[in-house]
Amino acid sequence: MRIVTAVLAIASGLIVLFGYFFPEQLSGLRDLLVDWAVIIAGMAVLVGVANLVFVQMEKVRTRDRNGLYGALLVISLIFTFGLGLVFGPEHISMQAVVNAIIIPVEASLLAILAVTLVYASIRLLRRRTDVISVIFLISAVLFMLAIMPTPFGPFPLDQLITFFVGMFSRGGARGLLIGVALGTLLTGLRVLFGVDRPYGGN
């Protein structure tokens, strides 16, 4: 069975890969495999939602300490799912649910993150007084100063600061992207050669 799965995975990858090199011959087969993958991914979302419901229902059944939150989650899920099926996503009720519940909650979490980052920056030099920490703090402060609007107009030297900080940020970003690309390529090759089997096995 493991050999079958490996063969299927390697064959699918090779077909999709060679579909770019031989689009005339393999484009149809490639598109078919991509369609199957999208369907499988959609079903995976449903399986994930179903798993979330079962786990939270198990907590409710076992009367776990956080079982109440689980029950609330399951009820909200079923209510929103039913509301969307009945009224559709453009219904005002659905927008109210999103605007009144989902967006403020998540926005609040992001606001807490902002306060936490500030607090961490303050405590950084207390915990770790070194050059990297100082550089990190200086970079963050300068970047914020550069984008920070003031009542008096933009911060002085904002363009220089933006360029200087942007240069480092872009350089770092490119490096990260190149690293990600190399990692993706290597991972693809390992899957194609059967070294890595994320679909099962080793």
Add this chain to the structure above:
Amino acid sequence: MAEIRCSNCGENNPDFFDTCQFCQSPLKSESTIQTGELPSEKDTDELEPILPEWLQDVRQQSRDTEEDETFSPETKPKIRSVEPVDLLAGLASQDDSEEDEVPDWLASINPLDDEKSVLLSDSDDEEKEETSDFFAQFSQIKEPEPSDTQADETAQMDTTPLTDDTESQEAGQTDELADWLSQSTAESSEPVSFGEFSSDAEDGSSTDELGVTEPLKDETPAEQESEDLSWLHDLEASSRQADEVPASEKETAFDIPAAQPESSDEDLSWLDNLGGVRASAAETPAQSESSDDDLSWLNNLGGTPTPAADEPVPAEAESSEEDLDWLDNLGGTPPPTEEESALAQTESAQEDLDWLKDLGEPSASAQEDPAALPQPESSEEDLDWMKNLGDTPPPTDEESRPAQTESAQEDLDWLKDLGDPSASAQEEPATLDQPESSEEDLSWMEILGDTPASETEEPALSETASSDDDLDWMKNLGEEPGSLEPETPSVEYTPAHTAPLDETAGQDSTPDWLKSAMEEPSMPAPGDLSMDWFTDMESEKETEAEATDEVQEIFDLHSDEASDLSVSEPASEATSLDLPFDDSSSTSQQDLDAMFDIDIPEVSQEGGGIEQSESVSADLSAAGDESLSPVDLPSWVQDMRPVDSAIAGTSTVEYDEQETESEGPLAGFSGVIPSAPIGSSLRPKAFSMKLQVTDEQQAGAELIEQIIASESAAPAAAPHAEIASQRMLRWILSAIFVIVLSLVIGIGSQSFSIVAPGRVSQLSDLIGAVPEGSPVLLVVDYQPAVAGELAAAAGPVLDQLALSRQSTFTFLSMSPNGSAMAEHLMANTNISSPLESGGLGYQPGVQYFNAGFLPGGSTGVLGFINDPVSIKPEALSLANVNSFSGFEAVILMTDNADSGRVWVEQLEIAKQAQPEIASKPLVVISSAQAGPLLEPYVSSGQANLLINGLSDAAKYEFVNQSRPGIARAYWDSFGVGLMIAVLSIILGSLWNIFTGVRERRAEAEQG
């Protein structure tokens, strides 16, 4: 694991077992002595019960003997100080430098080595010449100066006892006998010296005086000789009457020139037949008739009657050497033939001692080289009878010839085979030719202890009163010491106790070497069966305790001494040899052989040593006498005693019962020490594995465990005081942000200015290129958390498209919340709001379409770009397009850099495959956190425009105439929030740096 084999059942057991697990017999003995351990000294009395039976018997006998000795001092153990003078013992003092040399005749005494003795006897001629025999010296010395040499030799003989014993009386007795013997060996030219020496010795003068021969010679010894040797005359007369020994037979190598006085010759004639050896009648010349007559009685001394007709009347003066001729046949040595006797007349006195040669071995003389016949006989030859002393077969005529012609060195060869029955047995045929007289003479040896009546009567007839006294010592030859049995022979042989020997000399005339030989050994020689002769010949006490090693030592001593023997020594030796020839003794010639046939204990040499020792012990027990005193138990016996098994009381495994090795190099041997260690009792015994501790020990152990546990446990961390301040700081920060931002938002301040950069115009140019009323694809790929930021960022773009280009929007969500976010976006930007409320009045399904969620991530993006009909067909239908290229612009709204990268990359690939897509603009609207990662794609041209966060949104909104105004509403609060954050970080960092330096300084001060 080592195993111990059970001695009882033979099964193997583990070594820690004390008893056999099969038969329950003890495996170990507590008293086992390990190999290498020395036995501790213990009182032998305590160990008495554990001794073997044969040792117990011996010890018991020795005790009884001690008791007897208290009543009979004669039977006391050897006490050298009381012993008579040992004539041979003095030889060692004469030449100490040559002590190491062992004469052949002594070297061959070992009865065990029969073959060797035979070989030695075969090579007598050579050996005699090579051996440093004292007889050789004697002959060499005597030839040039017969008289002087004789005197010197006599002196040496006499001086020897003095070195060992200072008692003058005993020395005198011995000297007397030595004198007459030496005189017999002296040349005819100096016959007087014999009497002189004897008289001196008789007078009790010191040997030093005796050594001075010249003055003694001057003295007239006639009277002394008559006194000394008168008994010899009587003895000879008696023997002549009884046996009528022919004069020719009496002639021996002791023949002395006619110049010698007859008296001296006659005195020694009795010695001719002392051993019962018949003097050779044919050899007796006319010259020596007188001496032969004197000593004729000696021919039948051993009890063998000599025909009287054969004995001529020795009226002539015979040499003293001839008088000793009887000694030739003492041990069965055949008398010399007539031819030999004729030659013997001219021999030197040294040859007279050849009779000693045959005392123990007649065969030696039989093998002598006949080439030596022409040599003149000497007194040394007279001692040849000693050769056959212990041997039955007498030498033949042929044998006697070479014996007579041999040098003095050969004379002692008889001692080589002394007691060697095998050698004598091999040569018995040679003795067949001996004359009957000699054979008869040997017969007396067989009944030496029995003393037949016929033998004893003969000397009695002719003996005189004086001679009776002189020969008393002869009476006790072979008689058991201490036994006072009145026997007729003793009466008849009283001449043996005549003048030369007093009574004490007669009693103690036994030389040391014989005494020691007959002395009781400390323990019986194991396996020595020949020790019976001691029982018969000597007293039971003497025979039982004969020790082989002592005998060996004695012979070794004498062998050393004999290497340099002088002329006088043979005489003394002959004197000392008188004892075994006692008439009363039951000693036979075989017994004499057995005397020297003592086997060395072979316990350690052979496996059968135990049986031998048992047999010996049986013999000793049969002897029934106590010859071993408790104190004489040798150390080696103590070492050999079976201490362990006896003490432990355990049943000693019999030798036969011991197992025989079945494998290994020792296969076939029994009694092998087992491979398992002996005495495993020394090993620590097996103890119970359960630990037995007291309560106190248990409490101590628990305390130690607690101490160890407390050491390993990590101490509780002390609470820091900073926790309150940190939490307070967080609360302060949160409060500041909430309060300040709430105030800014609440006030609705728009005081902070917005400065539009130069690239803002690019956005207007790009949107202006989009055809009017064309469908635009809007990819919603962000979470609700950043909905406010992205709505503010995307508001100006969507407002411009809807307002200026009346584009239809097709929303494709990359997340399940995308559809809701799209509606939220349309509502917040007032695009979907009715026109009355200031909105654009876009209607869902008319101006904008929500295509829903596109699953599959990058795969879904790839599939949607390549074949949107197959992947998301409703999106195309709503937008009224047939392909992806039907969308005039793609606006990607994302807060995830990866999702933005996938869209950028897939669109870039699609642009290469589908050139019509390449002209379509791609605008990326991202959050502030994802902007830096998507910036490279904008820089590389893969994306046409990037609106990064609120800052860019405010600028585009400013360019778009501040529509929809969302960015501007957040702008002041955004600026205030950043300032609070920057100030908090700066101030907090400075404070932390200060506090950190203060703490370090405080720590440095505290050390």
